[in-house]
Amino acid sequence: MDLDYPRPQLVRSHWMSLNGRWRFLFDPERRFTDPAEIRCWPLSITVPFPPECRASGIGDPGFHSVCWYQRDFQIEPPTDGKRVLLHFGAVDYFARVWVNGIEVAQHEGGHTPFCADITRALKSSSTQRVTVYVEDDPGDLTKPRGKQDWQLEPHSIWYHRTTGIWQTVWLEQVPSAYIARLRWTPNLVGFSIQFEAKIAGESTDELLIETELRHGRRLLARDWYQVIEGETDRQIIFSDPGIDDYRNELLWSPERPTLIDVNVRLKRGEKVIDEVKSYTALRSVDIERGRFMLNGRPYMLRLVLDQGYWPETLLAAPNNQALRRDVELTKEMGFNGVRKHQKIEDPRYLYWADKLGLLVWEEMPSVYRYTRTAIKRLVREWSDAIERDYSHPCIVAWVPFNESWGIPDLPSAAEQRHAVQALYHLTKTLDPTRPVIGNDGWESAATDLIGIHDYDANIERLRERYGPAIKLEDLFDKYRPGGRVLSLDGHPHRGQPIVLTEFGGIGYQKQALPGVKAVWGYSVVNSDEEFACRYRDLLAVVVSTELFSGFCYTQFADTFQEVNGLLNSDRTPKIPMEQIRNATCR
Secondary structure, three states, rough: OOOOOOOOOEEEEEEEEOOOOEEEEEOOOOOOOOHOOOOOOOEEEEEEOOOOOOHHHHOOOOOOOOOEEEEEOOOOOOOOEEEEEEEOOOOEEEEEEEEEEEEEEEEOOOOOEEEOOOHHHHOOOEEEEEEEEEEEOOOOOOOOOOOEEEOOOOOOOOOOOEEEEEOEEEEEEOEEEEEEEEEEEOOOOOOOEEEEEEEEEOOOOOOOEEEEEEEEEEEEEEEEEEOOOEEEEEEEEEOOOOOOHHHHHHHHOOOOOOEEEEEEEEEEEOEEEEEEEEEOOOOOOOOOOOOOOEOOOOOOOOEEEOOOEEEEOOOOOOOOHHHHHHHHHHHHHOEEEEEEEOOOOOHHHHHHHHHOOEEEEOOOOOOOOOOOOHHHHHHHHHHHHHHOOOOOOOOOEOOEOOOOOOOOOOOHHHHHHHHHHHHHHHHHHHOOEEEEEEEEEEEEEEEOEEEEEEEOOOOOHHHHHOOOOHHHHHHOOOOHHHOOEEEEEOOOOOOEEEEOOOOOOOEOOOOOOOOOOEEOOEOOOOHHHHHHHHHHHHHHHHHHHOOOOEEEOOOOEEEOOOOOOEEEOOEEEEHHHHHHHHOOOO
């Protein structure tokens, strides 16, 4: 696979990146409504880096409510019925797109992709022009914004804003009828995989889909299906090997991340009119008798919380290699999974998690004010995120809400409880195969796991709170980490697994932080020895607690003023990697 290709589970061999230098301007006064009105472009920007970051070439972290992008590109308009698609990985928050002065797309939602068929807008000459308008009100707390600060200067646990384009912009040429979407659902009990394909474009009648699935050189299945009304939905059943060794060899896990390579061809008669590469995996995720289950066996979750920011590029990844390195570092520290906190991550990160073997909890970026508009926005963008990432085997849990952010009155406001329950059931409807944590941290009203956030640095209190002498009724009725109840009245514990999903947060600053006025940590240490000892002792208590089905340590790397990382912001370890790993895996 082309490792820079922005959509790893539906790959075509020919594509064109539009990343690089674009013309740019800020327009806070909203002087322009159409690209034709703009006569001067005072700035240039390197896409896909947001203007707030240094890597963009602008580095202006102020408030930016409106901005414009423009660039020229070279492509000949197709003459054989093919179509040209323009893709945006993510644009924060509302975007309008013109090609050669013709509007081709509008999209709302800062973390999910969109595309436009721009064929009709192409000029007969090879030089084309794309213009993008972006609206991103920095003070709007009713849009999903995650960790983007609404104050001018980052404070506490919130960071610099990300405005506009922050993932790859790219072009691809497709035939008049083409494969638009693939969806893979493993079924371990039936030793099979559900395959769904959506065909777009013209003349989808009398088309066939051919799939070829391989594990290495071994052919697992080759099937042909009729396309009916632009769709195909079939169960691909593998021959049961009858031998546990080979059956287990096909299963995906962090310890053995076996991927099944797939070729998908769209045919009319014997003629191949479209062909893409994909991949899938056999694995199951379940909850059983109070434990998290992976591939039918209890599995201890060793997660680390990851904000997904970089000092020079903010939410945008510096490059594909940086995404791979973050997965590798997580595994090197002894963790088998990551909780991507308040971010819908770049699909290439999920590819590396699939490829190298790392569990991922995907969490929706929060709104911070409860309104009907906020809930509608959450529902739309969360649905799009699940659609985009459903087929990644690494994803083992969905988290629509965190710590009651955006729903601050859960115990007393029935409509807010209904919002949590609605997002929980919507998620289970869109994906019945994975656990859902309705509101991680506390105040559970609908959940498959109980997540606890507890940053107490006192080792003895933690041992007393979660040790072998604790009774469940005391945990839920008496002890209230964060000053909140773990589950709301009328929603008692029903035997769900209990996971300590945030703890630690040891603050230790080892690098200078230019421009940061005050650092943050839930507790503070001042030496390598103290840091190593505190981390080791915390993990010893948590890992030895039979109450927990897993944990998630805060956090992977320092993120601006929040110096809670096991790694510095440049991804160098604060203490020797072996010490971190030994404590994590004890």
